[in-house]
Amino acid sequence: MRIGSTRLLATAVAAALALGLTACSSDSTEPDAASPSGGSGNATGTIKEGLKITFLPKQVNNPYFDISDNKGGKVAVEEFKGTFAQTGPSEGSPSAQVSYINTLSQQQTDVxxxxxxxxxxxxxxxxxxxxxxxxxxxYDSDTRPECRDIFVNQATGDGIAKNQIKLISDAVGPDGGEIAILSASANATNQNAWIELMKTELAKPEYSKLKLVDTVYGDDKDEKSFQEAQGLLAKHPNLKGIISPTTVGVAATARYLSGSSYKGKVALTGLGTPNQMRAFVKDGTCKAFALWNPADLGYLAAYAAGALASGIITGKEGDKFKAGKLGEYTVGANGEVVLGDPFTFDAANVDQFNFG
Incomplete structure (x- = not known):
């Protein structure tokens, strides 16, 4: 559950321009100490110093996680005087993270x-x-609730699904037509949840002219995503639009479309960063796309980690904690904390943001 609306990226243009990756919040509260949580056991509400907090993304050397972890999580951990690290696989396979978890456990990592x-x-x-x-x-992509203490969600799945379907509908136009989805990996929890919600959204009367004909997976690899986009157009010659709700996939798809005969004929939207997508918005390949600030996501996850390891919160519904410059958050049902709503970037505003 999110407290207030000042953290929405839409209200943070000036801060983003001034402070770059870590400054898409309009809350100027200093990140001194977390506020007490009702009934969570830490009377002072202060995050302990010296906590060892390690980020384990789906894959390292991924631009999205470079931002969330190193420009967000690391900043937060340094603010409350902890020790930050990032580790993980170079391949985003289902079991690739297991050995890293085992190693971190043996190293007695706090979070x-x-x-x-x-x-x-x-x-x-x-x-x-x-x-x-x-x-x-x-953060970003959840496990089963019993396997973790807290899930820091970038946005509600319903909000993302509604945003993506609205954007592709607007881009394709009133006549509708065939659309496809180019996702990350077939096992990605967040991607699969969003896709199912997109299907629900497509069943609404206002989208009756849109027909989802295919879903393919680029495994968050640039080359494979590029090839999958190419394959979609070869397989579906009447395709009118592609949704790629992954930063690697949407940029690769945009690169393919921009250099092909499909530019201007096949619409594209997805979840991307301004720096990745700016040129493609300006050349007409993509009218609009969406995202949250990944640096803020990592920053919030780090503060949730610090509050959890300090006993400020336990992960139960109703627990409250202070997330530095982002302000106060409340833990919702199933231990979920939501960063905010997705924000739409287009030709009118993309130059006002500089991250990714």
Whole structure:
């Protein structure tokens, strides 16, 4: 559950321009100490110093996670005087994260902050890590709730689905037609949840002229995503639009469309960063796309980790904690904390943001 609306990226243009990656919040509160949470056991509400907090993304050397972890999580951990690290696989396969979880548990890491490649594959290792004393925060992509303490969600799945379908509908136009989805990996928890919600959204009367004909997976690899986009157009010659709700996929698809005969004929939207997509918006390949600030997501996940490891919160519904410059957050049902709503970028505003 999110407190207030000042953290929405739409209200943060000036801050983003001034402070770059970590400044898409209009809350200027200093990140000194977390506020007390009702009934969570830490009377002072102060995050302990010296906590070892390690981020374990779906894959390292991914531009999205470089921002969320190193421009967001690291900043937050340094603010409350902890020790930050990032580790993880170069391949985003379902089981690739397991050995890293085991190692972090053996190293007695205080909090593992993980974006899960698969909601089930990492659960055994995470449960063992929790038994050994580590706290577990998922961010970006969740596990089963019993396998972690808190999930920091970038936006509600329903909000993302509505945003993506509205954008592709607007881009395709009133006549509608065939559309396809180019996702990340077939096991990505967040991607699969969004796709199912998109299907629900497409069933509404206002989208009756849109027909989802295919879903393909680029595994968050640039080359494979590029090839999958190419394959979609070869397989579906009447395709009118592509949704790619992944930063790697949408940029690769845009690159393919921009250099092909399909430019201006096949619409594109998805979840991307301004720096990735700016040129493609300006050349007409993509009219609009969406995202949240990934740096803020990592920043919030780090503060949730610090509050959890300090006993300020336990992960139960109603717990409150202070997330530095982002302000106060409340834990919702199933241990979920929501960053905010997706924000739409287009030709009118994309130059006002500089991240990704």
């Amino acid at each position: 593992i902050v993980i974006s899960a490649n698969d909601k089930d594959a990492v659960c055994g290792a995470l449960t063992e890590a929790k038994t050994a004393g580590a706290k577990v925060v998922t």
